[in-house]
Amino acid sequence: MLFNSFAFWLFYVVILTLYYRLGHRGQNVLLLAGSYFFYGCWDWRFLGLIMLSTVMDWLIGLAIDAVPDRVQKKRILWVSVIANLGILGFFKYFGFFSSQLGDLLTAVGMPAMIPTLSIVLPVGVSFYTFQSMSYTIDVYRGDVKATRSLLDFAVFVAFFPQLVAGPIERAADFLPQVIRPRVMTPHLFKQGLYLIMSGLFRKMFIADNLAPIVNTIFATPTQDLSGAEILLGIYAFAFQIYGDFSGYSAIARGVANWMGFELSANFKNPYFAISPSDFWQRWHISLSQWLRDYLYIPLGGNRQGSLFTYRNLLLTMLLGGLWHGANWTFIAWGAFHGTLLCGWRAIEAHFKKGRRAASAAEQTSPTLGSLIYVCRVLIMFHLICFSWLLFRAETMTQVGEMLVRMTTDFTITPFVQMTFGLLVFFVAPLMLYEAWLEKKHDLMSLLNVHWAVRGLAYLYVFYMIILFPPMLPSGFIYFQF
Numbered sequence: 001m002l003f004n005s006f007a008f009w010l011f012y013v014v015i016l017t018l019y020y021r022l023g024h025r026g027q028n029v030l031l032l033a034g035s036y037f038f039y040g041c042w043d044w045r046f047l048g049l050i051m052l053s054t055v056m057d058w059l060i061g062l063a064i065d066a067v068p069d070r071v072q073k074k075r076i077l078w079v080s081v082i083a084n085l086g087i088l089g090f091f092k093y094f095g096f097f098s099s100q101l102g103d104l105l106t107a108v109g110m111p112a113m114i115p116t117l118s119i120v121l122p123v124g125v126s127f128y129t130f131q132s133m134s135y136t137i138d139v140y141r142g143d144v145k146a147t148r149s150l151l152d153f154a155v156f157v158a159f160f161p162q163l164v165a166g167p168i169e170r171a172a173d174f175l176p177q178v179i180r181p182r183v184m185t186p187h188l189f190k191q192g193l194y195l196i197m198s199g200l201f202r203k204m205f206i207a208d209n210l211a212p213i214v215n216t217i218f219a220t221p222t223q224d225l226s227g228a229e230i231l232l233g234i235y236a237f238a239f240q241i242y243g244d245f246s247g248y249s250a251i252a253r254g255v256a257n258w259m260g261f262e263l264s265a266n267f268k269n270p271y272f273a274i275s276p277s278d279f280w281q282r283w284h285i286s287l288s289q290w291l292r293d294y295l296y297i298p299l300g301g302n303r304q305g306s307l308f309t310y311r312n313l314l315l316t317m318l319l320g321g322l323w324h325g326a327n328w329t330f331i332a333w334g335a336f337h338g339t340l341l342c343g344w345r346a347i348e349a350h351f352k353k354g355r356r357a358a359s360a361a362e363q364t365s366p367t368l369g370s371l372i373y374v375c376r377v378l379i380m381f382h383l384i385c386f387s388w389l390l391f392r393a394e395t396m397t398q399v400g401e402m403l404v405r406m407t408t409d410f411t412i413t414p415f416v417q418m419t420f421g422l423l424v425f426f427v428a429p430l431m432l433y434e435a436w437l438e439k440k441h442d443l444m445s446l447l448n449v450h451w452a453v454r455g456l457a458y459l460y461v462f463y464m465i466i467l468f469p470p471m472l473p474s475g476f477i478y479f480q481f
Helices: 006-019 024-066 070-107 125-141 150-158 171-179 186-219 227-257 276-280 285-299 306-324 328-350 352-364 366-392 396-408 414-440 451-467
Strands: none
Touching: 006 024, 024 070, 024 125, 024 150, 070 125, 125 150, 125 171, 125 285, 150 171, 186 227, 186 414, 186 451, 227 366, 227 396, 227 414, 276 328, 276 366, 285 306, 306 328, 328 352, 328 366, 328 396, 366 396
């Protein structure tokens, strides 16, 4: 069931109607049953897998909590880590690495019969595996107490709004909301309506209308494209994936709000970032924080000198790229972002005095400061767009061919002129709105304006969705991860 489908909203109305007729424990039973039904609609065969992960990590959390010795706690924790990563590795990476090993052996003259399996990837397995595994790690660290209720823990893992594409919630933030009775407030209703409306606008008006442009360009042989067409395809994908994923996260938060829950914000105007580190504090925040807290910092973070810091950044981003999928393009995407983070850190360290002088100049001259800010935003945006080429391309060969084409043939075709107009039409309203949010330093600023202004904004969103429906509704991009 897609958030932008009639079937989902029918399901949600039924759940919500029953939800507020039940007591707290009854609500949790309903949420678990509804979440398993929601997940089963994707593929009922994998319900056993999510149940296995849930029961396993619940028992491991209790075992860690019951053992006083730190060494024994760590041994029990490793059972969770190995089992969760083993499940993730089998379903997501077995086919990729077995085929790569077979190709390598063949290339060196050692043909080998490597077993290959056609494995269906469970929807959302990367998200709920990371969420469940973070719980056992937090219990080991003493950040949370192990919950005695299997029902509460199962709701924490399988909560349907964020089950298949996040945000990845922490036990310390979300589990108490499951355990305690929820109270619906006018603020949560108003916030939920705003998030749902903005999420549907991003998904249906922006992402789904840009999808045909992106799919056409990336499916066309590179020799039949001009460099300008490829560049616009990359721009279109940058806003497609942003509208698609941020739209899902917003709807998930809004749907949860109407049941009394608060989910974490996953996006904060990422295309207004001025540095690589700033971008990762704005884009897919729940994953970047997960990688920071459970991978980068345990590796040593920035505590062991520059060389080890660069190593830790590269390893973290490489594994972050691999998390997205078993393809060399994702690995290259992670390596590129790791290199960006390392390069920016080195530049900042080298030009520390110059940066202070520039900051002083910006303060004395607002115009100069604004110009520098805009330049930094544009530079960062185009670096991110290059990374989206790595992310969207099917192969590294296609990446190379497209880069060559953009530097050798930049013909402005009629398709470019039409596509540019469509891109501006679909993207400009969002970017102007986010520029206003950025200036306000508050993602919920629209909730603070006069109700008539807010009503007009909702009316505009409603009419844009109705008047410009996508030719073909698309699934959410991050469901594949």
